[in-house]
Amino acid sequence: MPFLGELSTAEIDDLVRRLGGKRYNTRQILDAYHQGAGAFQDVTPLPVTLRSVLADQVTFTSLEHVRTAGSPTEAQKFLFRLHDRRSVESVLIYEAPRITACLSTQVGCPAECVFCASGLGGLVRNLSPAEILDQFLHLKRTLPKGQKITNVVIMGMGEPFLNYANTLSALRRLNAADGCGVAARRITVSTVGIPKRIEDFAAEGLQVNLAISLHAPNDEIRKRVVPLNRDRGIGPILTAARKYFEITGREVTFEYVLLDGINDAAAAAEELANRLKGIRCSVNLIPFNPVEGLAYAEPPAERCRRFEQILLARGVTATIRKRKGSRDAAACGQLRLIEKSAQ
Numbered sequence: 255m256p257f258l259g260e261l262s263t264a265e266i267d268d269l270v271r272r273l274g275g276k277r278y279n280t281r282q283i284l285d286a287y288h289q290g291a292g293a294f295q296d297v298t299p300l301p302v303t304l305r306s307v308l309a310d311q312v313t314f315t316s317l318e319h320v321r322t323a324g325s326p327t328e329a330q331k332f333l334f335r336l337h338d339r340r341s342v343e344s345v346l347i348y349e350a351p352r353i354t355a356c357l358s359t360q361v362g363c364p365a366e367c368v369f370c371a372s373g374l375g376g377l378v379r380n381l382s383p384a385e386i387l388d389q390f391l392h393l394k395r396t397l398p399k400g401q402k403i404t405n406v407v408i409m410g411m412g413e414p415f416l417n418y419a420n421t422l423s424a425l426r427r428l429n430a431a432d433g434c435g436v437a438a439r440r441i442t443v444s445t446v447g448i449p450k451r452i453e454d455f456a457a458e459g460l461q462v463n464l465a466i467s468l469h470a471p472n473d474e475i476r477k478r479v480v481p482l483n484r485d486r487g488i489g490p491i492l493t494a495a496r497k498y499f500e501i502t503g504r505e506v507t508f509e510y511v512l513l514d515g516i517n518d519a520a521a522a523a524e525e526l527a528n529r530l531k532g533i534r535c536s537v538n539l540i541p542f543n544p545v546e547g548l549a550y551a552e553p554p555a556e557r558c559r560r561f562e563q564i565l566l567a568r569g570v571t572a573t574i575r576k577r578k579g580s581r582d583a584a585a586c587g588q589l590r591l592i593e594k595s596a597q
């Protein structure tokens with residue numbers, strides 16, 4: 255059976271008519287779907303018989319919720335099973351007054367960043383637009399009445415620009431007034447930096463925020479930390495970031511995971527500040543979250559602060575951000591790994 259999120263409006267329309275419904279029923283179904291209904295039975299404006307015949311023809315959601323870890327006051331990580339028994343994760347991050355949904359775009363990840371659990375097994379497959387959107391809709395359903403998702407970050411498992419068309423399709427539906435209605439300025443897409451795709455994305459007219467995971471001040475360190483980019487230097491990524499600002503008017507955020515003894519030296523901060531000169535941007539410094547099986551460590555707090563101070567002193571906006579959800583196995587990709595090892 256097809257998933258509802260995979261069907262176009264015309265296809266739903268066609269199905270509804272064949273099952274004896276009216277054209278306006280299609281809008282009722284889509285509105286309920288985008289507002290977070292979990293099944294055809296929840297689409298109360300529809301006649302009861304139509305709800306049940308539709309449920310025989312179409313699967314309402316592409317995800318089966320498997321488990322949740324974490325706390326509803328800090329961060330909760332959700333594990334979902336897909337139709338092919340693969341699994342994927344999403345996160346809700348609570349930072350009042352914000353509630354941020356972090357969504358995945360691939361099963362596994364081809365980037366293989368050395369500090370990340372998601373990259374450990376490489377890429378398994380791309381997620382479809384419905385599988386990306388259904389993560390948001392499931393998270394929306396789990397919130398108690400009166401709470402709502404205020405922000406979306408495409409920062410979970412996967413490299414969104416290596417699943418470009420599907421990610422874009424999901425983003426358009428997230429943002430559309432007759433879709434989920436999330437304002438573009440509240441959506442952030444995070445990439446390891448695919449220069450051609452950054453420029454393509456700038457031209458899409460979406461006005462969403464862009465975050466680039468840089469993690470290094472020079473090509474030598476970057477090759478060690480982000481193997482996917484071993485053939486691409488930092489230079490073209492920074493040029494694309496400049497263009498993103500020129501075209502969209504939106505400042506780029508650079509993500510920089512601080513790894514003890516690898517990229518956290520004062521000289522690295524100086525070099526980074528020089529590379530970023532003239533780019534309208536800010537830097538998020540993220541002290542590494544220990545991942546079981548990975549031989550990296552979080553730098554001492556004092557070294558993280560020194561790194562931040564050097565950037566600030568050279569006119570680069572920088573903030574140290576503690577990654578939420580380091581407890582309860584909620585670091586990036588860990589829930590999926592635990593599930594895999596338990597199978």
Ligand code: SF4
Nearest residue numbers: 363365367370373412
């Ligand atoms: S940090 Fe992001 S891009 Fe890097 S391996 Fe993990 S999921 Fe992929």
